[in-house]
Amino acid sequence: MAQEHIVVVGAGQAGAAVVARLRALGFDGALTLLGAEPAPPYQRPPLSKKYLTGEMTRERLFLRPAAFYADQDITLRTGAAVRTIDRAARTLTVCTDGAGGGETLHWDRLILATGAAPRRLPADRGGALAGVHVMRDLADVDAMAGAFVAGRRLLVVGGGYIGLEAAAVAATRGLDVTLLEAAPRILVRVACAQTSDWFRTLHTAHGVRILEGTAVARLTGTDHVTGADVAGAHIPCDLAVVGIGVTPRTALAEAAGLEVADGIVVDTLGRTSDPDIWAAGDCALFPHGDGRLRLESVQNAIDQAEAVAANILGAAVPYVPQPWFWSDQYDAKLQIAGLGQGADSIVVRDAGDGRSHWYFAQGRLISVDAMNDARAYMVGKRLIEAGRSPDPAALAEPATDLRALLRD
Structure with missing residues (x-):
């Protein structure tokens, strides 16, 4: 693949993760990361928290120093909006002046990490x-x-x-x-x-x-x-x-004739309906259970992007998400492991200043919400990833040592 040019559209968390992983896995062809925003790739979660309060500076949001992209021979182009994709010619049109014109850029493999837009x-x-x-x-x-x-x-x-x-x-x-x-x-x-x-x-x-x-x-x-x-x-x-949710940015993919639903449809490896075009992050709709799933989280953006990078290079390993999320409000930290959809019972566990809610579906632990209780989050996450389900009555008992549940 040394002669190939991989182009990534979208310089958010997924786009930044996929180019870094491609280089880490040894891809030595040309690599271009296109971002429509004028800033380099940055963290989004702090925007509604420490950045809004002024506790975090703009520079601290950036995922990587500018030197990283140069050192890794990654062409980062900010303020570069992609207008069209020509699948037959393997080109795309990039606009950098905001006027609707643009230049034509050739690609051999294309990764769409276009994210989502607020409703x-x-x-x-x-x-x-x-x-x-x-x-x-x-x-x-x-x-x-x-x-x-x-x-x-x-x-x-x-x-x-x-x-x-x-x-x-x-x-x-x-x-x-x-x-x-x-x-x-x-x-x-x-x-x-x-x-x-x-x-x-x-x-x-x-x-x-x-x-x-x-x-x-x-x-x-x-x-x-x-x-x-x-x-x-x-x-x-x-x-x-x-704050009424987001919609995946799929217009570019749809105009290019790719399969689109509530996101850009991909297979278990991250490929779209065109085998030379891949997608990752908030915009990607991937197989999950008996249906399809689109996850809006930093963790998914990174994990899925890294999986796509490996699969482009031939790993052929299906992406299996291990979802986790968090939210900071006042002095409270919410940590979530798993997905709670389909739960038929909730176990409430009090732990001093903290509390956790454990979601079960037909006796199987599927998710946990931990408020100011990092231990509950850690134990719940490990249990879910291992496919293990503790006794609900033991969970509800404050005297139960959660760490012991990992040894049982």
């Missing part, structure tokens, strides 16, 4: 008003950081992790925060009711007003957002953060 409220519901923010990339957070001023009224639309993290930062900085969730409870799509209850109590204790089962009819204001109309009420605000 926005439509313009006819106020989504285009000034003062309405989303939280996905550096530009988003830079645009809102200066508006997080004590005494201002913040409206958060969406009670998922992004919305709750934004609410936590704002409340800590002295803003008056109201959070609206259209579903019956916060975190309804990603966590059990017990975890929702724990975080609702946490936020309420910090002064956040949480209104569940409350959908936004429209955001109001002439040029700048001034509030939100909900059923039977108007909620005034000075700024709003919309």
Whole structure:
């Protein structure tokens, strides 16, 4: 493969991981990483936490120093948006001037790591008003950081992790925060009711007003957002953060004729419907169990990207995810191992200042949420990865030594 040119579209966590892994595994052909943003690859999780609060500088977000790419002979091009892919000619069009023109770049293997885009409220519901923010990339957070001023009224639309993290930062900085969730409870799509209850109590204790089962009819204001109309009420605000999920960036793949569903469809190795094009990260929809799965997490982006790198070089090892996630809110750390979908029972375990919720499906442990309980997370993760399921009654007993469960 020494004469081959591998091009990676998307310079996020997956794109950065795949080029580094290709070099580490000995690929010595040409390697190009294209990123539409002006910044080099950076961490996204701190954006809604330490970067928004000012505790972390912009430079500390960067995944690698600039010298890494030069030392590894990786051509990193930032501010380079890919407009089209020609599969027959094995070329793509790159625009660097923002005007829609561009240059043609040849590739032998192509990796799509295009990520996901935040969902926005439509313009006819106020989504285009000034003062309405989303939280996905550096530009988003830079645009809102200066508006997080004590005494201002913040409206958060969406009670998922992004919305709750934004609410936590704002409340800590002295803003008056109201959070609206259209579903019956916060975190309804990603966590059990017990975890929702724990975080609702946490936020309420910090002064956040949480209104569940409350959908936004429209955001109001002439040029700048001034509030939100909900059923039977108007909620005034000075700024709003919309955190209602993301959609995979599939337009480029779809236009190129690749198979697309809720993501770019790939096989167990990471190949798309074109054997010379691969995909990894938030945009990739891969086989899982009896169906397909798309994971939005740093861990998946790295693991899947590294698997794709190995498989491009001939490893032929199917990607099997070992999901884990985390969220920091106030002084609370949530750590999640596994996937809780399909659980039919929840075991609650209290451990002093910490708590954990253990998800079972037909007697099998499938996930654990650990709030301020790193030991529960560590033990749960190892048990899930080993395919072992402890006795639920033993888990619920605070006197049970969790580490002993690993030896049984």
